[in-house]
Amino acid sequence: MGTTNAPAGAGDFALEARGLTKVFGGFAAVKDVNLAVRRGAIHALIGPNGAGKTTCFNLLTKTLQPTAGTILFEGEDISALRTADVARRGLVRSFQISATFPHLTVLENVRVALQSDYGRAYQFWRSLKAVEPLNKRAMQLLEEVGLAGSAHLTATELSYGKKRAMEIATTLALEPRVMLLDEPTAGMGHEDVEPITDLIRRAAQGRTVVIVEHNLSVVSSLCDRITVLQHGEVLTEGTYAEVSTNPDVVTAYMGGVDES
Amino acid sequence: MTRWPMLLALLAVALVAPTVVYPVLLMTVLSFIVFACSFNLLLGYAGLLCFGHAMFFGGAAYVTGWFLKTTGASIEIGILVGGLSAAALGLLVGLVAVKRSGIQFAMITFAISQFVYFVLLQAPFTGGEDGLQRIPRTALLGVVDVSKSGSLYYVVLGFTVLAVLFFYRVVHSPFGEILKAIRDNEARVESLGFRPERFKLIAFVISAGMAGVAGGLKAVAFQIATLTDVSWTVSGEVILMTLLGGLGTLAGPMVGAVIIIGLNDFLSQFGEWSLISQGVIMLVVIIFLRRGVVGEIDAFLRRKKVAPAR
Numbered sequence: 430m431g432t433t434n435a436p437a438g439a440g441d442f443a444l445e446a447r448g449l450t451k452v453f454g455g456f457a458a459v460k461d462v463n464l465a466v467r468r469g470a471i472h473a474l475i476g477p478n479g480a481g482k483t484t485c486f487n488l489l490t491k492t493l494q495p496t497a498g499t500i501l502f503e504g505e506d507i508s509a510l511r512t513a514d515v516a517r518r519g520l521v522r523s524f525q526i527s528a529t530f531p532h533l534t535v536l537e538n539v540r541v542a543l544q545s546d547y548g549r550a551y552q553f554w555r556s557l558k559a560v561e562p563l564n565k566r567a568m569q570l571l572e573e574v575g576l577a578g579s580a581h582l583t584a585t586e587l588s589y590g591k592k593r594a595m596e597i598a599t600t601l602a603l604e605p606r607v608m609l610l611d612e613p614t615a616g617m618g619h620e621d622v623e624p625i626t627d628l629i630r631r632a633a634q635g636r637t638v639v640i641v642e643h644n645l646s647v648v649s650s651l652c653d654r655i656t657v658l659q660h661g662e663v664l665t666e667g668t669y670a671e672v673s674t675n676p677d678v679v680t681a682y683m684g685g686v687d688e689s
Numbered sequence: 690m691t692r693w694p695m696l697l698a699l700l701a702v703a704l705v706a707p708t709v710v711y712p713v714l715l716m717t718v719l720s721f722i723v724f725a726c727s728f729n730l731l732l733g734y735a736g737l738l739c740f741g742h743a744m745f746f747g748g749a750a751y752v753t754g755w756f757l758k759t760t761g762a763s764i765e766i767g768i769l770v771g772g773l774s775a776a777a778l779g780l781l782v783g784l785v786a787v788k789r790s791g792i793q794f795a796m797i798t799f800a801i802s803q804f805v806y807f808v809l810l811q812a813p814f815t816g817g818e819d820g821l822q823r824i825p826r827t828a829l830l831g832v833v834d835v836s837k838s839g840s841l842y843y844v845v846l847g848f849t850v851l852a853v854l855f856f857y858r859v860v861h862s863p864f865g866e867i868l869k870a871i872r873d874n875e876a877r878v879e880s881l882g883f884r885p886e887r888f889k890l891i892a893f894v895i896s897a898g899m900a901g902v903a904g905g906l907k908a909v910a911f912q913i914a915t916l917t918d919v920s921w922t923v924s925g926e927v928i929l930m931t932l933l934g935g936l937g938t939l940a941g942p943m944v945g946a947v948i949i950i951g952l953n954d955f956l957s958q959f960g961e962w963s964l965i966s967q968g969v970i971m972l973v974v975i976i977f978l979r980r981g982v983v984g985e986i987d988a989f990l991r992r993k994k995v996a997p998a999r
């Protein structure tokens with residue numbers, strides 16, 4: 430999967446970074462990174478600790494503003510936009526730490542995302558009946574991730590794996606064209622990794638996914654394209670087979686007693 | 690559903706209360722209920738700790754008093770004008786403050802409230818240290834005489850009931866849902882395409898406006914507006930009421946207001962002891978009642994409900 434038959438040309442790439450650089454007080458966490466994510470691909474960013482994966486990710490999602498360089502989303506320059514703006518355009522991120530609304534119910538968690546496009550979010554004078562039409566879609570999304578039975582639990586009551594599934598449902602609620610996932614299996618027990626990987630694979634259907642991931646078996650089974658970062662720069666890019674046999678990558682990982 | 694009989698019982702108690710308790714004390718309690726609810730909307734549902742909420746409460750008391758004295762308009766108009774003026778002030782303060790959060794937000798609101806205090810001390814219409822005195826209790830809707838405390842009480846009660854219903858609506862609205870989400874995880878809300886600071890600004894304006902209504906109610910109840918109502922101690926008191934009663938619960942701030950005002954009234958005969966008792970209460974809340982009175986009762990009932998099932 431992942432390969433699409435989109436027409437060739439500039440439209441081939443859903444997300445592009447050109448000369449992306451981020452400097453924190455003199456330290457360049459990301460240096461001149463060029464990245465092109467093909468439409469419909471599942472593209473991984475990997476690298477040893479401190480390689481600049483998370484900074485790079487935060488730049489792509491507009492959580493951080495780049496020091497230099499441009500970011501193109503479907504050909505449009507989004508370098509100067511904010512997270513909320515790019516989210517409305519269809520570029521939506523997830524978070525490494527479980528990004529739930531713990532005091533809301535599972536259904537409400539998803540409904541918050543659905544409200545994004547519903548135009549009633551500022552209506553403080555109306556009852557919640559005004560957003561009840563969204564419940565049906567929310568339940569659909571929860572069914573897709575296998576949480577329909579937990580819809581009325583408070584989010585804190587969910588297990589870690591289920592929280593991540595709920596987050597994915599929340600992200601999917603925005604019908605993103607590009608999904609950016611920050612270490613979706615981080616801190617997860619073995620029994621949860623497989624279902625979440627499956628879930629991401631299903632969620633990626635018809636979408637482009639950029640994923641930062643530590644778990645290399647997840648990367649190998651999920652991703653079409655892998656960019657390896659080291660010291661804030663692109664070390665190499667290719668398929669898993671290409672990347673995993675690249676001697677530089679092997680050295681980077683083996684000698685990778687990097688600062689974390 | 691099971692709450693309705695309790696609420697009706699509470700309303701019945703409120704209706705007959707003036708036959709037992711001094712009406713001015715009751716009106717103080719009611720105005721502080723509205724005030725504490727407005728504060729709770731901010732801290733409990735938007736996660737914003739305003740450490741200068743008295744500027745809206747006390748400021749509006751002056752505006753209501755001054756407006757009623759100079760125009761002689763009917764009493765409900767005076768109270769609403771107080772609320773609107775506080776909402777306008779809230780918009781100005783909010784524009785500066787909501788971009789910050791946590792301790793910065795608290796300190797900015799505190800600084801502005803101290804500034805407002807100073808302005809009100811110096812302004813010609815406030816009567817300085819003496820306060821704005823002899824605020825008239827004009828007729829309700831221009832016809833119903835409410836100059837006696839016994840009848841004014843019902844006006845204040847009416848406003849309070851409407852205010853509490855309004856708070857309930859705001860919290861259980863599409864807007865309230867997003868607000869709670871922002872309190873829980875602001876970065877995530879932003880990543881879903883919302884502008885959190887706009888929601889916080891609206892919540893701040895609503896909260897300030899309702900604190901103003903509370904101040905207006907207090908002004909007509911006491912027929913005086915004083916600097917005390919704008920002082921930082923009142924800002925602190927409303928925090929105490931909300932935390933004591935239970936943050937982020939609808940009933941919490943009401944219970945907190947009843948307890949604190951009741952205690953203040955009871956302990957006033959012992960002078961400084963009322964302050965010491967507040968300190969002790971604060972400690973007890975922090976150590977034993979993290980969730981506040983209502984929060985702890987809620988948690989207890991939930992445990993009881995769950996226990997037999999297991």
